[in-house]
Amino acid sequence: GQQVMQIPQYQHVQEGEDFTTYCNSSTTLSNIQWYKQRPGGHPVFLIQLVKSGEVKKQKRLTFQFGEAKKNSSLHITATQTTDVGTYFCAGPTNAGGTSYGKLTFGQGTILTVHP
Amino acid sequence: KAGVTQTPRYLIKTRGQQVTLSCSPISGHRSVSWYQQTPGQGLQFLFEYFSETQRNKGNFPGRFSGRQFSNSRSEMNVSTLELGDSALYLCASSLEGAYYEQYFGPGTRLTVT
Numbered sequence: 001g002q003q004v005m006q007i008p009q010y011q012h013v014q015e016g017e018d019f020t021t022y023c024n025s026s027t028t029l030s031n032i033q034w035y036k037q038r039p040g041g042h043p044v045f046l047i048q049l050v051k052s053g054e055v056k057k058q059k060r061l062t063f064q065f066g067e068a069k070k071n072s073s074l075h076i077t078a079t080q081t082t083d084v085g086t087y088f089c090a091g092p093t094n095a096g097g098t099s100y101g102k103l104t105f106g107q108g109t110i111l112t113v114h115p
Numbered sequence: 116k117a118g119v120t121q122t123p124r125y126l127i128k129t130r131g132q133q134v135t136l137s138c139s140p141i142s143g144h145r146s147v148s149w150y151q152q153t154p155g156q157g158l159q160f161l162f163e164y165f166s167e168t169q170r171n172k173g174n175f176p177g178r179f180s181g182r183q184f185s186n187s188r189s190e191m192n193v194s195t196l197e198l199g200d201s202a203l204y205l206c207a208s209s210l211e212g213a214y215y216e217q218y219f220g221p222g223t224r225l226t227v228t
Binding site for chain 2: 030033035041044045088090092100101104107
């Protein structure tokens with residue numbers, strides 16, 4: 001079955017440093033979704049990328065979707081303490097030829113920001 | 116628009132008991148998915164319901180079951196609870212399913228003693 005791998009599993013940074021998490025799928029994805037879960041909270045949708053090579057920005061966050069649509073990255077510039085949390089990528093697959101797919105999440109990257 | 120709600124928020128059960136968790140999706144969303152989240156295993160997909168039909172099922176034993184009602188509200192049931200079932204159970208609603216953004220509820224924290 002489809003696997004979605006994320007690295008690193010943990011990242012500790014000083015406030016102001018940059019942060020990147022990488023997501024790799026064993027199969028080609030129709031889209032990639034990113035979520036953030038604050039400590040004690042629930043995952044919150046950040047963004048969805050659909051096109052090959054797509055790059056989207058949200059303030060200090062930059063999301064990329066690989067040309068082969070099998071990998072993606074999330075880059076945060078100049079981290080702040082409010083960026084603390086776990087970042088998940090997720091990709092839908094339609095194994096079995098269904099039209100509705102099944103969403104598989106990566107293991108997540110836990111980001112700690114030291115002030 | 117109201118968000119996804121889950122009840123109860125916290126639950127303590129003993130081994131062998133059964134439990135039912137409830138999820139009310141965002142109005143207009145027909146897809147409801149359930150996930151189990153544990154520190155060691157991340158977000159594990161349990162099942163997805165769409166218009167009262169189970170469309171997808173994860174790799175969980177038959178003790179885990181669910182259903183969806185005509186108003187899209189969903190329930191999941193775990194029978195014969197085991198210690199390893201202790202986890203945060205999250206439900207997520209979306210317009211049509213996996214290809215669309217998911218809106219998660221706050222989760223139900225289940226502790227099995």
